[in-house]
Amino acid sequence: xxTDTGTTYxxxxxxxxxxxxxxxxxxxxxxxxxxxxxxxxxLARRLGSGARLLVAGNGGSAAQxxxxxxxxxxxYRDDRPPFSAVALHADTSSTTAIANxxxxxxxxxxxxxxxxxxxxxxxxxxxxxxxxxxxxxAERARSMGLTVWxxxxxxxxxxxxxxxxxxxxxxxxxxxxxELHLVAVHMLCESFDRAVERGAADRADGAGADxxxxxxxxxVGRARTVGRTAPDTPVAPRKGHA
Numbered sequence: 001x002x003t004d005t006g007t008t009y010x011x012x013x014x015x016x017x018x019x020x021x022x023x024x025x026x027x028x029x030x031x032x033x034x035x036x037x038x039x040x041x042x043l044a045r046r047l048g049s050g051a052r053l054l055v056a057g058n059g060g061s062a063a064q065x066x067x068x069x070x071x072x073x074x075x076y077r078d079d080r081p082p083f084s085a086v087a088l089h090a091d092t093s094s095t096t097a098i099a100n101x102x103x104x105x106x107x108x109x110x111x112x113x114x115x116x117x118x119x120x121x122x123x124x125x126x127x128x129x130x131x132x133x134x135x136x137x138a139e140r141a142r143s144m145g146l147t148v149w150x151x152x153x154x155x156x157x158x159x160x161x162x163x164x165x166x167x168x169x170x171x172x173x174x175x176x177x178x179e180l181h182l183v184a185v186h187m188l189c190e191s192f193d194r195a196v197e198r199g200a201a202d203r204a205d206g207a208g209a210d211x212x213x214x215x216x217x218x219x220v221g222r223a224r225t226v227g228r229t230a231p232d233t234p235v236a237p238r239k240g241h242a
Contacts, residue, residue, distance in 0.1 A: 018173075018175070018176075021171060021172070021173055021176050022171075022176050022179055022180075024171075025169060025170060025171035025176050025177075025180060026180065026183075028170050029169060029170075029180050029183070029184075032167050032184070033187070035165070035167055036167065036184055036187045036188050036191060037187075037191045038191075039149060039165075039188055039191065040187075040188045040189070040190070040191020040192040040193075040194070040195055041191060041192075041194075041195040043121060043188070043192055043195075044191075044192050044193075044195035044196045044199065045195070045199075046119060046120075046121060047072070047083040047084060047085075048083075048196065048199060049119075051084075051117070051119045051120050051121065052084040052085070052086065052115070052116075052117070052120045052121075053068075053069070053072065053083070053084065053085040053086070053120070053121050053122075053123065054085075054086050054088055054111075054112060054115060054116055054120060054121070054122045054123070054141075054146075055068055055069055055085065055086070055087050055088065055122075055123045055124075055125070056087070056088040056089050056108045056111075056122075056123075056124055056125070056133075056134060056137060057089065057124065057125035057126060057134070058089070058126070058131055058133070058134070060127075060174075060178050061125035061126055061127060061151075061178065061181070062087070062089045062090075062125075064125050064151075064178060064181050064182055064185060065087050065089065065123070065125050066087040066089070066090055067182065067185055068085065068087075068123070068185045068188070068189070069085035069086060069087045069090075071185070071189045072084075072085040072189070072192070073085055076186075076189040076190070076192070076193055077190075077193065078193065080193065080196055080197075081196075086115060088107075088108050088111045088112070088115075088137075089107075089108070091111070094107075094111060095107045095111075098110050098111070104132075104133055105132045105133050105136050106133070106136060107133050108124075108133050108134060108136065108137035109133070109136040109137045109139070109140040111137075112137050112140050112141050112144070112146070113140055113144065116141055116144055116146045117144075117145075117146075118144065118145030118146065119145065119146075119147075120146045120147070121146065121147045121148075121149060122137065122138070122141040122146050122147070122148050122149070123148075123149045123150070123151070124137060124138060124148065124149070124150045124151070124159060124163070125150075125151045125152075125181055126150070126151070126152050126153070126157075126159050127152070127153045127174040127177040127178060127181075128152075128153055128157065128174075129150070129152035129153055129154075129155075129157025129158055129159040129160055129166075129168070130157060130158050130159065131159070134150075134159055135158055135159060135162055138150070138159065138162040138163055139162060142162075142164070147164050148162070148163040148164050148165075149163060149164065149165050149166070149167075150162075150163035150165070150166040150167070151166070151167050151169075151181045151184055152166055152167070152168050152169070152177075153168065153169055153171065153174065153177040154168060154169070154170055154171070154172075155168035155170075167184060169181065
């Protein structure tokens with residue numbers, strides 16, 4: 001297109017198909033809010049009682065899984081105690097050794113057998129819901145008494161059927177599925193933190209059956225007092241040079 005000055009500009013067309021697909025998928029995804037809220041509350045109860053979260057995925061889903069464990073071991077928004085969450089794919093020595101000796105299908109199942117205990121949660125992320133190594137891990141986990149949750153793409157899929165519960169994103173493109181998996185991870189962390197805070201408040205006055213704060217309450221209380229000196233407590237002199 002030429003302007004009055006004779007300068008030529010090219011018409012630029014922006015393809016917003018990706019954004020449109022995401023917006024459309026998000027509308028149906030909103031209905032899964034109660035499930036994510038329940039998962040976060042249950043996860044806080046279990047991890048606060050000493051259980052562990054194991055997480056795994058392949059490729060981009062591995063990155064999403066590791067994002068979740070980082071938020072739980074570190075923090076999401078506000079300061080709180082760390083909780084046990086392990087991304088199985090992040091141990092490259094174990095995954096490569098298992099793949100070499102037992103085959104790629106066993107890389108997560110064998111680690112689940114090593115680290116998992118009854119009452120733990122195994123969360124598996126897959127856009128296709130058909131990854132053989134995740135299906136093997138789900139089967140091993142359920143045989144051991146772990147609870148299996150899955151984040152997948154469109155239902156039905158094998159991983160959804162092999163898990164105790166699944167959140168299936170209704171989107172045709174893997175990239176959109178992964179983007180909504182990240183939304184699910186953040187919503188799960190928000191629910192988790194709210195449940196931890198509620199548990200701390202409920203137990204702060206010794207509301208437990210034995211009159212003592214519960215595990216979550218003790219952890220939060222400890223986190224809030226780390227580095228503080230109790231009133232009237234004598235401070236020991238430092239050793240070494242003045």
